[in-house]
Every structure is written in C-alpha cells, then in structure tokens.
Amino acid sequence: MTETVLAALADGVLTLTLNRPDKLNAFNEEMHLALRAGFQRAHDDAGVRAVLLTGAGRGFCAGQDLGDRDPRNGGPAPDLGHTLETFYNPTLRLIRSLEKPVVCAVNGVAAGAGANIAIACDIVLAGKSARFIQAFARIGLVPDAGGSWSLARILGEPRAKALALTAEPLGAEKAAEWGLIWKAVEDEALMDEALALARSLAAGPTLGLGLTKRLIQAAAVNSLDQQLDQERDCQREAGRSTDYAEGVTAFLEKRKPEFRGQ
Ligand code: LHQ
Numbered sequence: 257m258t259e260t261v262l263a264a265l266a267d268g269v270l271t272l273t274l275n276r277p278d279k280l281n282a283f284n285e286e287m288h289l290a291l292r293a294g295f296q297r298a299h300d301d302a303g304v305r306a307v308l309l310t311g312a313g314r315g316f317c318a319g320q321d322l323g324d325r326d327p328r329n330g331g332p333a334p335d336l337g338h339t340l341e342t343f344y345n346p347t348l349r350l351i352r353s354l355e356k357p358v359v360c361a362v363n364g365v366a367a368g369a370g371a372n373i374a375i376a377c378d379i380v381l382a383g384k385s386a387r388f389i390q391a392f393a394r395i396g397l398v399p400d401a402g403g404s405w406s407l408a409r410i411l412g413e414p415r416a417k418a419l420a421l422t423a424e425p426l427g428a429e430k431a432a433e434w435g436l437i438w439k440a441v442e443d444e445a446l447m448d449e450a451l452a453l454a455r456s457l458a459a460g461p462t463l464g465l466g467l468t469k470r471l472i473q474a475a476a477v478n479s480l481d482q483q484l485d486q487e488r489d490c491q492r493e494a495g496r497s498t499d500y501a502e503g504v505t506a507f508l509e510k511r512k513p514e515f516r517g518q
Contacts, residue, residue, distance in 0.1 A: 258346060261290035262312070263297070267459030268305035268517075269451070270298050277313025280365060282321035288343040295350035298358075305517050306458035307354070308450055309377055310361040319368025320390060327436070336397070342391060344369055344401045351376050352402075352473060355466025357457040361450035362428070367391040372403035375410070375436060379457075381450050382428035383443035388436065393423040410436055461499035462517035 262273040272294040274281035280289075298304045325334045351358055351373070360377035367389040370410055374380055374388070382388075386450035390407070392399050399407065399420050407416035411434055419426060441449050457465065467490040474486055494500055499515045506513035 259290065260287035261285070261294055261388075263290075263294050265301075265304060267455050268303065269308050269454040270294065270301075270306070271308045271310070271451075271454075274309075274311040274317050276321075276514075277311075278313070279321060279323075280312070280315030280318035280367075281311040281370070282318040282323075284324055284345070284368065285343070288347065292343075292347045292350065293346060295354060298354055298356060299350065301390040302352065302517070304356065305460075305462045306356055306454045307358045308361060308454040309358060309374075310447070310450065311363050312480055313364070315364040315370075316362045316366040316386065317370025318365065318372045322395070340400055344373075348373070348376055348402050349502065355469060356462055357454070357460075357465055357469065359450055359454045361446050362386045363443075365389065365425075368397075369401035369403075372401035372406065376402050376408045379453065381439050381441055381446060381453070382431065382437055383446040384428050384440050385443050386428040386440075387425040388419075388428075388431055389423060389425045390420045391449045393421055395431035396480050407436075452474060459515060460517075461494075461497065461503060461513075461515045463497045463499060464494045467494055 258275065260275055262275050264271045272291065274280060274287065274291070276284070277285060295307070298307045302333040320339070358377040360374045360380045362382035363386065364383065364396060365373045365387050368391040371390060390399055390403065398404065404420070406485060407419060412436050418424070426436070428437070431437045432440040471486060471490055475483055478486060481512065498518045502515060503513045
C-alpha cells in the first residue's frame, strides 16, 4: 500500500512528504495518523534536529478529504469537533511544542486545514505559484487547524477576516509581503532552498533554537515582564549547553562551530 506520508531522515532533517497527490494531499484518517507519527518521531528521536514538511505532486494540501463524509450518503450529521479533537489538534500541538525548527515548503495550493498546518510551521517557504485558501467559508465551516488564531495574530483582524470570509486565494508573493510566510521563491528553486535551510538549521545549536522557538511563541501571551523573566530562564539554560561553549570557542578560534545539538 502507498504510504500517505513519506518520512526520510538525512543530515538531521526529517522530511515529511504528504503523499496523496491525486487528491492534492487531502487528509484521510490514515494520513492524519501518519503525519502525527512523523512529528512524534521528531519529538522522540534526538537524531532529528529539524523537520521539513512538504507535499507530493502539484499541491501542498487541500485540507480534509471531503469525500470521506459524503452527505449524499445520508445518516446523521458528522461531529467535526470530534475530528478536530482526534486528528488535527494533536498534530498542531505537536508542531508548536516541538523544540526543533519546522520548515514548510509549500509546493502548490494549500487549502483549508492544509493552509493552516503550513502557517503553523516555524519557517514557511512557498513556490511563487502556490496559493493559500481559507476554503472553509465555501462549505459552511470555520477556519480550523489553528487558522483563526494564527491569521488574526499574524495579519490582524482586517486581513484575517477578509481571507476567511471570502475564501479568496492569497498568492505566495502577497503572503510573503503580508508576513504570513517567510519567502516566496521560484517554483523550481523551492525544494533546494527549503532543504538547504532545513539542513543548516539541523546543523545548528538545537537546544538554543528550540528555546528561541519557545520564547517567540510565548510572546503571544506574555507581558514584557513575564517575557523578560522567561528570557532570563532560557538564556540560563542555553548558557549551560555544550553548543554555547562550542559557539564561543569557535568564535575565539576563528573557525566554524560544530554544534551537536546539546
Ligand atoms: C479533493 C480535495 C479535498 C477530496 C481536491 N477532498 N478531494 C476539518 C474537520 C473535518 C471536516 C472538514 O474539514 C476540516 C478542515 C478542512 O480542511 S475544510 C476545507 C476542505 N478543503 C476544501 O474545501 C478544498 C477543496 N478543494 C478545492 O477547492 C480545490 O481542489 C483546490 C482549490 C484546492 C484546487 O483546485 P484545482 O487546482 O482546480 O484542483 P481540483 O479541484 O481539480 O482537484 C484535483 C483533484 O483533487 C480532484 O479530484 P479528481 O478526481 O476530480 O481529479 C479533486 O476532487 C481532488 N481534491 N481537494 N479537500
């Protein structure tokens, strides 16, 4: 049977490729579980020092597989809250709580929950032909997979509401201009650039990078006072790491540091 998520570990980078290309990588139950297992592995395996998430074929991810619950088949209305609680939310929490960088290479259309999973990653690159679509409004749903939270925080209410209420596609270049993603790059350059970035992050001081991710995410809820305290605590921890000693030593010896992620 074809794997719905391909997982490959090389040079400290765990590449997870959504792999239902004939459905634009829409999520079925199997793909949900496989993606979650991939991020769980990233948590558990010290050999994983960065994750690269992308999609196979011409799309990144078209959100939930709408064929899974065909209303024409009759029966009671589905409990979509249960779907979120069981499948999407645990994966979103794993991405955000993973104290290792997660790079996302959006290789084509990202719609519905697919768009919002991309946005939840730490550094998002997209091919210039990629589009982000808050497709939920087209089918009577609300933004999920953290989208109502991240769009409002990143873009502010006016743009978040317009995107979510109209479901108008947002092109990769505009998404970069608005700060929703890091960069739009030529389609042909996307995977090389994303992989190079993921590799360089994987060769970085993983503990310090993980604490940096924690701090920046905490800023969304902390006061400045709380954030200053948290920076103090994280810096204390980073300062005790082997990679900090190596970074300073390499600087003083005028050579490239060799970080071990500890
Ligand atoms: C699909 C899908 C798809 C199945 C393309 N499902 N087959 C959470 C909780 C629980 C339930 C509900 O949802 C959620 C969260 C969500 O994600 S809701 C939002 C679900 N996603 C959408 O509404 C997007 C639906 N797809 C589209 O609007 C278009 O396919 C986009 C704009 C993504 C791409 O358009 P095109 O480039 O023109 O491609 P296409 O429409 O021709 O799609 C290619 C194939 O992929 C096609 O199959 P076929 O057999 O005809 O070649 C589509 O049926 C299939 N596909 N999205 N979500």
